[in-house]
Amino acid sequence: SNRDKLIGGLLIPGFDEGSCLSRYQSSLYRRISTHRPSPYLISKLREYEALHRRCGPHTKPYDEAVEQLRSGSSVSLTECKYVVWMSYSGLGNKILTLASAFLYAVLTDRVLLVDPGKDMADLFCEPFPEKTWLLPNDFPLMDQFSNFNQKSPNCHGYMLKTNTLNESTEALPSYLYLHLVHDYDDHDKLFFCDQEQALLSRVPWLILKTDNYFVPSLFLIPSFEHELSNLFPQKDNVFHHLGRYLFHPSNHVWGLITRYYDAYLSSADELIGIQVRVFEIGSGPFEHIMDQILSCTLQEKILPGVDKEGFSSVSLERPRMKAVLMTSLSSGYYEKLRTLYWEYPTTTGEVIAVHQPSYEMYQQTEKKAHNRKAWAEMYLLSMSDLLVTSAWSTFGYVAQGLGGSKPWILYKAENMSTPNPACRRAMSMEPCFHAPPFYDCKAKKGIDTGVVVPHVRHCEDMSWGLKLVHHQDL
Amino acid sequence: SNRDKLIGGLLIPGFDEGSCLSRYQSSLYRRISTHRPSPYLISKLREYEALHRRCGPHTKPYDEAVEQLRSGSSVSLTECKYVVWMSYSGLGNKILTLASAFLYAVLTDRVLLVDPGKDMADLFCEPFPEKTWLLPNDFPLMDQFSNFNQKSPNCHGYMLKTNTLNESTEALPSYLYLHLVHDYDDHDKLFFCDQEQALLSRVPWLILKTDNYFVPSLFLIPSFEHELSNLFPQKDNVFHHLGRYLFHPSNHVWGLITRYYDAYLSSADELIGIQVRVFEIGSGPFEHIMDQILSCTLQEKILPGVDKEGFSSVSLERPRMKAVLMTSLSSGYYEKLRTLYWEYPTTTGEVIAVHQPSYEMYQQTEKKAHNRKAWAEMYLLSMSDLLVTSAWSTFGYVAQGLGGSKPWILYKAENMSTPNPACRRAMSMEPCFHAPPFYDCKAKKGIDTGVVVPHVRHCEDMSWGLKLVHHQDL
Ligand SMILES: Nc1nc2c(ncn2[C@@H]2O[C@H](COP(=O)(O)OP(=O)(O)O)[C@@H](O)[C@H]2O)c(=O)[nH]1
Numbered sequence: 023s024n025r026d027k028l029i030g031g032l033l034i035p036g037f038d039e040g041s042c043l044s045r046y047q048s049s050l051y052r053r054i055s056t057h058r059p060s061p062y063l064i065s066k067l068r069e070y071e072a073l074h075r076r077c078g079p080h081t082k083p084y085d086e087a088v089e090q091l092r093s094g095s096s097v098s099l100t101e102c103k104y105v106v107w108m109s110y111s112g113l114g115n116k117i118l119t120l121a122s123a124f125l126y127a128v129l130t131d132r133v134l135l136v137d138p139g140k141d142m143a144d145l146f147c148e149p150f151p152e153k154t155w156l157l158p159n160d161f162p163l164m165d166q167f168s169n170f171n172q173k174s175p176n177c178h179g180y181m182l183k184t185n186t187l188n189e190s191t192e193a194l195p196s197y198l199y200l201h202l203v204h205d206y207d208d209h210d211k212l213f214f215c216d217q218e219q220a221l222l223s224r225v226p227w228l229i230l231k232t233d234n235y236f237v238p239s240l241f242l243i244p245s246f247e248h249e250l251s252n253l254f255p256q257k258d259n260v261f262h263h264l265g266r267y268l269f270h271p272s273n274h275v276w277g278l279i280t281r282y283y284d285a286y287l288s289s290a291d292e293l294i295g296i297q298v299r300v301f302e303i304g305s306g307p308f309e310h311i312m313d314q315i316l317s318c319t320l321q322e323k324i325l326p327g328v329d330k331e332g333f334s335s336v337s338l339e340r341p342r343m344k345a346v347l348m349t350s351l352s353s354g355y356y357e358k359l360r361t362l363y364w365e366y367p368t369t370t371g372e373v374i375a376v377h378q379p380s381y382e383m384y385q386q387t388e389k390k391a392h393n394r395k396a397w398a399e400m401y402l403l404s405m406s407d408l409l410v411t412s413a414w415s416t417f418g419y420v421a422q423g424l425g426g427s428k429p430w431i432l433y434k435a436e437n438m439s440t441p442n443p444a445c446r447r448a449m450s451m452e453p454c455f456h457a458p459p460f461y462d463c464k465a466k467k468g469i470d471t472g473v474v475v476p477h478v479r480h481c482e483d484m485s486w487g488l489k490l491v492h493h494q495d496l
Numbered sequence: 497s498n499r500d501k502l503i504g505g506l507l508i509p510g511f512d513e514g515s516c517l518s519r520y521q522s523s524l525y526r527r528i529s530t531h532r533p534s535p536y537l538i539s540k541l542r543e544y545e546a547l548h549r550r551c552g553p554h555t556k557p558y559d560e561a562v563e564q565l566r567s568g569s570s571v572s573l574t575e576c577k578y579v580v581w582m583s584y585s586g587l588g589n590k591i592l593t594l595a596s597a598f599l600y601a602v603l604t605d606r607v608l609l610v611d612p613g614k615d616m617a618d619l620f621c622e623p624f625p626e627k628t629w630l631l632p633n634d635f636p637l638m639d640q641f642s643n644f645n646q647k648s649p650n651c652h653g654y655m656l657k658t659n660t661l662n663e664s665t666e667a668l669p670s671y672l673y674l675h676l677v678h679d680y681d682d683h684d685k686l687f688f689c690d691q692e693q694a695l696l697s698r699v700p701w702l703i704l705k706t707d708n709y710f711v712p713s714l715f716l717i718p719s720f721e722h723e724l725s726n727l728f729p730q731k732d733n734v735f736h737h738l739g740r741y742l743f744h745p746s747n748h749v750w751g752l753i754t755r756y757y758d759a760y761l762s763s764a765d766e767l768i769g770i771q772v773r774v775f776e777i778g779s780g781p782f783e784h785i786m787d788q789i790l791s792c793t794l795q796e797k798i799l800p801g802v803d804k805e806g807f808s809s810v811s812l813e814r815p816r817m818k819a820v821l822m823t824s825l826s827s828g829y830y831e832k833l834r835t836l837y838w839e840y841p842t843t844t845g846e847v848i849a850v851h852q853p854s855y856e857m858y859q860q861t862e863k864k865a866h867n868r869k870a871w872a873e874m875y876l877l878s879m880s881d882l883l884v885t886s887a888w889s890t891f892g893y894v895a896q897g898l899g900g901s902k903p904w905i906l907y908k909a910e911n912m913s914t915p916n917p918a919c920r921r922a923m924s925m926e927p928c929f930h931a932p933p934f935y936d937c938k939a940k941k942g943i944d945t946g947v948v949v950p951h952v953r954h955c956e957d958m959s960w961g962l963k964l965v966h967h968q969d970l
């Protein structure tokens with residue numbers, strides 16, 4: 023039906039179908055989300071689309087704003103303001119930061135433009151109608167992106183530190199570089215204070231570099247609070263909706279997703295995703311990690327036990343079939359699990375098929391084929407009925423967020439031993455913000471930002487991280 | 497129906513089902529064979545079963561015959577005569593030689609007894625009712641098996657060579673060792689002459705060691721000719737029927753077979769088996785072998801081509817799904833094929849899933865778990881709708897024979913390059929006898945035994961080998 027095709031109204035009709043098959047076909051593969059976007063979010067997206075259409079690349083306002091950037095300081099306010107997202111870090115991180123940047127753009131009436139980097143165009147369709155979201159190649163600052171750092175003259179935090187940010191509009195620079203990378207310092211973190219937001223709102227170009235899902239801290243900025251609670255009354259589905267709105271796999275990647283699903287997963291009665299991301303040194307497979315996967319899935323009854331003494335018990339009826347989709351850089355865990363369920367029957371009589379699309383051995387952020395597979399695998403994981411993810415991994419956050427499910431999180435192993443318990447159910451499907459600020463902008467002192475409001479909590483997998491929860495769920 | 501359960505009458509009812517689930521369940525997994533056993537074969541099998549019941553281990557005749565063996569020379573003819581099959585060579589070879597030994601037993605009214613070796617009991621059910629086919633552990637010659645060779649005093653060929661075989665019944669030994677291993681010499685090969693068969697028929701115990709499917713040469717022995725054409729009027733399904741009659745996977749192995757089938761293969765519209773056995777030195781994967789697999793399967797339209805320029809073409813109807821079951825000691829070919837059909841769509845719109853149950857890296861004939869998997873994989877291959885096998889491999893012969901299909905044979909690669917053509921369709925489903933004799937027993941001179949009768953031909957994959965064909969098929 024039309025309602026699924028447009029994902030509960032998040033999408034609009036009218037895009038060319040052939041150039042982005044996934045946009046209107048995702049509903050053929052994914053169940054309808056039980057999480058409905060608010061009417062206000064939908065109207066805001068339509069407003070944003072209009073803004074993007076009016077101010078996007080090579081429109082008159084865009085050309086004027088670029089012109090002002092070329093000429094130097096910001097003499098007058100431009101008609102349109104922009105936030106430019108810099109391509110940075112692994113693919114999971116990128117997807118989360120791009121969603122964060124988009125939400126920030128919506129909250130601040132800015133146009134989001136995307137540094138195409140090596141492969142953004144290869145991985146994703148255009149999300150907005152008519153005008154591209156990709157930053158044109160002739161954008162003046164493009165060559166300097168790779169040099170931007172915490173001490174760049176136009177770095178917001180650095181200018182605050184060195185007291186060089188003059189508040190008079192005439193003296194404001196035409197662009198500021200926002201350094202929101204995990205190593206950012208207290209001055210960079212002042213981005214999350216209202217006072218700074220007021221100043222930033224007067225700068226036409228913000229160039230953002232981040233590897234963090236900073237949305238939870240936006241919920242702690244008073245000037246955004248009201249708008250955010252209108253947009254997301256449930257609070258725990260920000261990435262779920264924005265992710266489904268923004269990230270449509272390119273036709274190449276959609277081919278990987280649909281072919282894999284049709285060939286290996288479609289006939290299962292239940293699909294179980296297990297995302298294994300190991301941060302140990304050395305290549306593995308590690309026994310303590312394998313034990314952890316088994317301990318979690320058995321104890322939580324995600325997978326049935328095996329009967330090591332038992333024989334085949336062929337029944338005349340078709341047995342219930344669970345497919346396990348594993349993802350991991352190595353093949354070791356997949357092979358062990360697959361062999362286990364091949365060599366022994368389950369205690370429940372269920373048949374367990376174990377699959378893993380790729381085992382690329384190591385992270386190869388610069389290779390197109392590698393990143394296509396990574397994106398396809400995140401998407402495939404998001405199609406699971408039950409999901410097990412690894413602590414600390416943005417790869418898993420993307421899967422859970424797009425899928426709209428609360429995963430079981432495998433705790434991070436310490437000292438090469440299996441954590442006990444091995445995993446726990448997540449409080450919400452939201453990603454965790456790994457490097458949040460702990461600062462009270464009004465009181466100008468450190469505070470625990472994980473206890474300020476009920477819907478911003480510390481994460482299950484990282485005690486200092488912050489994540490959004492629907493607090494009635496707790 | 498009962499008719500399938502008993503495989504066209506090859507089997508009898510009444511066995512305990514639980515101790516050998518595969519015996520009566522194979523029809524749930526395999527299509528009914530289009531090749532019907534002759535009524536005469538069926539009646540002969542019933543006769544053999546009666547003989548085995550009467551003469552099998554620990555019956556009175558058996559004890560008497562063993563007693564005579566202990567006492568030395570054969571003073572009188574025993575009530576029952578035996579052929580003892582020695583456990584030797586790889587599993588594929590074993591299965592073929594065991595079938596050959598059984599046919600020889602049927603033709604010569606002998607009882608077949610099987611050296612259990614390391615794992616015959618672990619791999620196979622008992623094929624005969626009531627009495628085991630396994631040679632009891634206290635069989636007098638058991639300890640000497642490993643020392644039997646071409647120069648053993650009781651070796652048939654050696655006695656002929658040294659002129660020590662006295663034809664008077666009183667002087668005949670109570671046992672002879674038959675050395676039918678690939679390195680056998682002209683004297684050993686006299687086994688295939690009528691004159692020697694007459695002598696052998698008076699020896700109560702024949703101990704047989706072979707790694708060859710010697711059935712084709714039995715068809716060239718005049719005294720067996722008539723009986724064989726009554727048993728197998730079609731001539732090309734000897735192993736097909738005897739294999740299905742004899743080889744029932746043990747419950748352990750049946751578990752491996754059924755679980756794998758249910759989990760990975762059952763939902764496919766068509767099952768394509770590809771057995772890759774590489775005899776090159778070094779571990780591979782080799783590019784010329786991969787090219788050969790692709791060239792054969794594409795040219796013979798066993799698998800569809802891929803469209804390297806094309807995108808996903810998701811159709812609303814469920815696409816036709818072909819599952820490829822590969823077997824190989826290495827995982828390289830499987831991974832390449834799987835990746836190919838993941839990365840690109842097929843030109844036909846079909847979905848291709850590629851599976852390989854194990855990749856054990858090297859042959860491990862002594863390990864139980866290894867041999868169970870090898871047996872499970874031969875059986876799974878035999879369930880394919882279309883089968884591609886590797887030249888020279890008995891592993892493939894077993895699969896094609898049990899399956900009852902004429903495979904495409906991948907020619908043996910020479911000089912590390914891809915053969916052209918890459919493969920050809922087999923003339924029959926019969927295995928190839930790799931080391932046949934080239935001797936005319938009457939004329940006492942060498943001849944080409946591949947041109948004597950129309951139903952014994954040289955093999956497709958080995959120019960000097962012999963195989964049975966149904967000559968009206970040619
Ligand atoms: N194909 C594939 N790639 C992976 C997997 N795990 C990690 N990677 C690669 O490593 C990168 C990890 O970075 P990121 O996506 O940011 O996830 P994170 O490091 O787990 O937070 C991914 O983008 C992939 O390139 C996996 O399971 N499958």
Ligand SMILES: Nc1nc2c(ncn2[C@@H]2O[C@H](COP(=O)(O)OP(=O)(O)O)[C@@H](O)[C@H]2O)c(=O)[nH]1
Nearest residue numbers: 586587588589823824825859869870889890891
């Ligand atoms: N599991 C498995 N084992 C294999 C495969 N190919 C060879 N082997 C092993 O190697 C042995 C080869 O000996 P055999 O079965 O006589 O076949 P042949 O050497 O190809 O004639 C098998 O019995 C297995 O132990 C394979 O595809 N799968």
